Amino acid sequence: MRVKENRRAVRTKHDSxxxxxxxxxxxxxxxxxxIDVSAVGVSFASTAPLSKGMRLHxxxxxxxxGPxxxxxxxxxxxxxxxxxxxxxxxxSVKRAR
Structure with a gap:
């Protein structure tokens, strides 16, 4: 059975x-x-320990x-x-120069 997900934006798989x-x-x-990108965020895998709420850039x-x-x-x-x-x-998301 497929479970409906309540997403705010469509995810696109990426290998970028x-x-x-x-x-x-x-x-x-x-x-x-x-792993994937959407209009509101990204999903990624890491070996680094990160904590919920941590701010990254x-x-x-x-x-x-482009970048x-x-x-x-x-x-x-x-x-x-x-x-x-x-x-x-x-x-925030801005085009890199």
Whole structure:
């Protein structure tokens, strides 16, 4: 049986580059792998321990849009074996120069 999801925006799977830093500009250690993107946020997997509510910023590189500077906060965390899956809700998205 398929469960209906209450999403605010459609998600698009991506295998693009996602570079993330904490609020002090330090790179998030370990592997960060983008899973999907929507108009309101991104989902990614990482080996780095992050906490709910943590604010992150970084750069998202999409083929059609080009590089974007993003900022947001971690709103979802799900453990999954060797990695943890995170949901980041955008607080700002701007085209990178």
């Amino acid at each position: 580059v996602l570079e993330l830093q904490d609020e002090k500009g330090r790179a998030i250690p370990g592997v960060v792998r983008l 970084g750069r998202l590189r999409l083929l059609r849009t 974007l500077n993003i900022a947001g906060r971690v709103v979802r965390i799900r453990e999954g074996g060797n990695v943890t899956y995170y949901g980041l809700e955008f607080e």
